[in-house]
Amino acid sequence: MALVVFVVAFLGLASITSAWMPGTNKNITGIGGNDLFARTSSPQPKAYPPSFSPWSPNAGKIRGVNLGSMYVFEPWIGTQAWQAMGCGSYKSEFDCVSGLGQTKANSAFQAHWSSWITAADFDQMISYGLNTIRIPVGYWMDESLVDKNSEHFPQGGFSSLTQLCGWASDRGMYIIIDLHGAPGAQVTTNPDTGQYAPTAGFYVDYQYNRATTFLSWLTTQIHSNAQFRNVGMLGIVNEPLQSASQAASMRSTFYPNAYNAIRNAEQALGVHSTNALHVQPMNDLWGSGDPKAAMPSGATLLAYDDHRYLKWATNVPVSQASYIATSCNDVRTSSGETPTIVGEFSLSVPDNVQWTSAWEPSTQQAFYRKWFLAQIASYEKNAAGWIFWTWKSQLGDYRWSYQDAVAAGVIPRQLGSISTAGIC
Template sequence: MKLSVLSLLAITTAVSAWLPHERNLFGEQPNSVASYLPAGRGRAVKRFTSGYNKIRGVNLGSLFIIEPWMASQEWDSMGCGGTKSEFDCMIKLGQDAGDAAFQKHWGSYIGEQDLDTIKAYGLNTIRVPVGYWMVEDTVWRDSEHFPKGGLAYLDQLVGWAADRNIYVILDLHGAPAAQEPNQPFTGQYAPTAGFFVSWQYDRAYKFLQAMTQRIHTNSAYRTTGMLEVLNEPERNHPDLITSYYATAYAKIRETESQLNVAQGQQLTIQFMDKGWGAGNPVDVIGSKPSVAYDDHRYLKWDTSIEHTKASYIKTSCSDTFGDGGNTPLIVGEWSLSVKDDLERTPDFDPSVQSNKAFYTQWWAAQVSAYEKQLGWVFWSWKTQLGDDWRWSYKQAVEAGIVPKDPNQAAQLAKC
């Protein structure tokens, strides 16, 4: 049985965690009804658009883990210029000054107006990348340097989302000791990926269990339904699947059992899919309930295709997902960016008027493909890349590249 949004929000004794279509969270949004079909005796049944109850969202990149490449002005204004990651900036600034700088950033980079605009642009989901240091007692204070106080700002953000019926995916983007080398998205520009040992896994489990507890006991998280156990791990670590993924699932469910959470209210636990190349989670998760998968689709780094406009459109139109039993699946990151050495060539330069129709069609082709599964989350909501809107959904809408109504994708894709 599906609950109405009003009925859902009336539940105050327990915080529900689920896939949104299982609670009809999004409901009948503007333009979600395609037509009314006659059913005899003056009755009619509704036929919904193909995007009805699909996840359509944006990542809030560089909010809780700042990536200098995409937020350089913010980075410099905080006093972090010349450093590669949050870890490095905290060493430069010191704990007290660093805490103040990051708390100012958390309190201003994304506000309630952003959530209103996200809704106005036909979106219903935010994916929030966070680091393990959000749970502060997981940090080794004698050797690790991260800002404090982020959890209060996360509480505020998810509360704003809940007030607007926006679904929230929390993503462990930065793991202990880093799951990828030389990547600021881990929060530390580490020369090697040190995550893949048991004692680092233990710290990640502690983070996951603390966040599970908070989601189920803090009403601000009432539309937070998904917890991703790890973003973009380095490949070729077999025990990522056999040890970390299997135990992460068990630890989250253990916490929910201790809280007496009913199965219908359990978190959906998300894993990077087989296509990422770090193993197939199904090998250990099997058919366990309340699981979803995450595929990141950036054609700019796909070496198997031609990097032409025609090839990008053709590839996106024919894309399929869910290999290896990885369903339901969300394409949790994608963009409109093209191969690095082509970005400012005449064929792809976003400032060239004649290229804009291509980017609109390519956006639509990607949306159409990703909605064959559960939906999509664009990377990212906002950036500081000047006139290049290819990584910013907000700027792409403002530039007239992306329509305010995502339901137009099917028509615009021309697949």
């Protein structure tokens, strides 16, 4: 009966599912009170340069960056920072907290959160014309879910997340929060889950229930605190396994339960349909099956996450011409999966060629600039937009760092130029 009541209560959302962009459903506004995704430029506050005009004619599209290694640290992205925290000999957050002890680890991670991404970073993003951030988080932000005897994660992250979302909201940025680290780990031996787990333990009812509890809790926090006012979407699990049995279990059990947990939390708070969050699973192209298959009847405001790395694409010839042609013709939306956002992509190429003369970043800036423009032109034409992985790194390689790629002249400082780039 509860599900029937829930579905009826949200059927009113069905009429607005096609009007997805922020400012049309969720009441999100940009700098100076302007519609976040308005298609015409408007005067900006004096605090910004007179030439500042982030909302180009194509600005109805998502144009964003991931905040990689902010709350789910991947050591390969920031080796120096990882070492400075005292974590250099550890493979993941779980391992570092276990090794350092909770008190010492808390201090180390809190220092990292206060320095890795600051308010100044958001000012820089805005000046480049970016309008969106995607924030990877782990379930341990809800500290009540952590088994203190067997799980080891930094504490205090949620207050930092609250401040960070406030900075982004104040600047009119759209915010996607993504469950990157699921209970039990959704993949093996990968620090992007928060732990270097030998097995993928996520795919059982106990862990699904913890994840849905986290999503319900996070939804409540988002709708109860003005700092989160520009959060418009929750990614329900990042890059899950593609194996038939585990993916089937996730689709049939976790996906509908996650959707219901978010909607039930909103219903309990009396959230109006125009402020409901978009619920975002990985899309069918990811390889874990059709994410829509077991969603509740009448489910609305679904969005889909696509990750596109030619670096690991086995069916694309490794040549500059092939990469440009592939990206120009890339269609990243499967049937019925609208809107799809290309939530991760980069300029990195296969490991075995990345430092050869044909791909050397210090001499091939012209190619990488053209490839970036080809990718985003396609992702705006055939999808709802894009989010680069990642905003910053300590690799000394702009192919993984939006900030460094702009400094290198590979990514344009003003994204308005892409509509006339003529790359494809």
